Amino acid sequence: MAYGEVVVGTALIMGLLTGIAAFFGGVMNASYLLAGTVSTNPLLFILATWLVLGWRVAGWWGLDRWVLARFGVRPGPVSKMEPGS
Numbered sequence: 460m461a462y463g464e465v466v467v468g469t470a471l472i473m474g475l476l477t478g479i480a481a482f483f484g485g486v487m488n489a490s491y492l493l494a495g496t497v498s499t500n501p502l503l504f505i506l507a508t509w510l511v512l513g514w515r516v517a518g519w520w521g522l523d524r525w526v527l528a529r530f531g532v533r534p535g536p537v538s539k540m541e542p543g544s
Contacts, residue, residue, distance in 0.1 A: 460487070463483070463487055464487065466480075467480050467481075467483055467484040467487065468484075471484070471510070473521055473522050474520050474521010474522050474523050474524075475521065475522040475523060475526060476523065476526065477510060477513075477521065477523055478510070478511050481507050481508075481510035481511045482507075482511050484507045484510075485504055485507035485508060485511065488500050488503050488504045488507060489504065492504065
């Protein structure tokens, strides 16, 4: 569990595969919720869901800008403003 938290946290901080990292962070958070731990987990689950939904825009900051381009995925609506496209 600790390794998963470190990997997800590092990926989110670096902006590397943000949508995937946020999804797995949400899965870990859901497992905490199902185990009966409440505290701030519902709020964190909502924030993780927003991160998953915003992964296309997240490609403009962090390592996703180059990694997603290697997979042929371009960042969201801002890409229409690029000159020469």
